[in-house]
Amino acid sequence: DAGITQSPRYKITETGRQVTLMCHQTWSHSYMFWYRQDLGHGLRLIYYSAAADITDKGEVPDGYVVSRSKTENFPLTLESATRSQTSVYFCASRTGDNSPLHFGNGTRLTVT
Amino acid sequence: EDQVTQSPEALRLQEGESSSLNCSYTVSGLRGLFWYRQDPGKGPEFxxxxxxxxxxxxxxxxxxxxxxxxxxxxxxAPKPEDSATYLCAVQAVYNQGGKLIFGQGTELSVKP
Structure with a gap:
């Protein structure tokens, strides 16, 4: 089925480790986004991409790295995980600049 | 600074009891306002x-x-299946790349 898929669904890692969250969409949407969702903060934008090889920082980019070599994939890497990065991470995509965002089902990341 | 505030934070209704959720926003030129529904363990649904x-x-x-x-x-006339968190988001006119600013949501519970 077409859609947006995130993996893994759950991940536990230790402080200091590198971890990569995967996001794949089958719609060929131009725009892709990474948000984190925390109690008391709602959804906050980490990074976004307007097209392959074009990425830009969002509201909370520190400690994260993204790449987009192919339109359909937008992985998010935590270079050295910290406990403050414990969160639920959502990937989203949209076809155009003002069209609705479509979200994946999230990755729940716990950093111990 | 662009801002989105949702109220109330939580709302409990009896089945059939109509009500309204509020989303107040401050943005320098509104390009679009989006409503989403989020069920536990899932991504927001447009x-x-x-x-x-x-x-x-x-x-x-x-x-x-x-x-x-x-x-x-x-x-x-809500039904129990309307129970979810409802999110509001805005996009500003000047906001290239389609970044959305989300409110913190209203958690709706509808009891039979």
């Missing part, structure tokens, strides 16, 4: 987009309206 003051959109028991400062999500 409901409506509103673009200009006076616009209304309806879907089943839900009706969204927009003024220059706020949007309302009216729920008519």
């Amino acid at each position: 409901l409506f987009t509103l673009y200009s003051a006076g616009e209304e959109k309806e879907k089943e028991r839900l009706k969204a309206t927009l003024t220059k400062k706020e949007s309302f999500l009216h729920i008519t």
Whole structure:
């Protein structure tokens, strides 16, 4: 089925480790986004991409790295995980600049 | 600074008891206002987009309206399956790349 898929669904890692969250969409949407969702903060934008090889920082980019070599994939890497990065991470995509965002089902990341 | 505030934080209704959720926003030129529904353990699901003051959109028991400062999500005769967190997000005119700013959501519980 077409859609947006995130993996893994759950991940536990230790402080200091590198971890990569995967996001794949089958719609060929131009725009892709990474948000984190925390109690008391709602959804906050980490990074976004307007097209392959074009990425830009969002509201909370520190400690994260993204790449987009192919339109359909937008992985998010935590270079050295910290406990403050414990969160639920959502990937989203949209076809155009003002069209609705479509979200994946999230990755729940716990950093111990 | 662009801002989105949703109220109330939580709302408990009896089945059939109509009510409204509020989304107040401050943005330098509104390009679009989006409503989403989020079920536990899932990503937000798109409901409506509103673009200009006076616009209304309806879907089943839900009706969204927009003024220059706020949007309302009216729920008519709710059912238990309407229980979810409802999120509001805005996109500013100047916001290239389509970044959305989200409110913290209203958690709706409908009891039979």
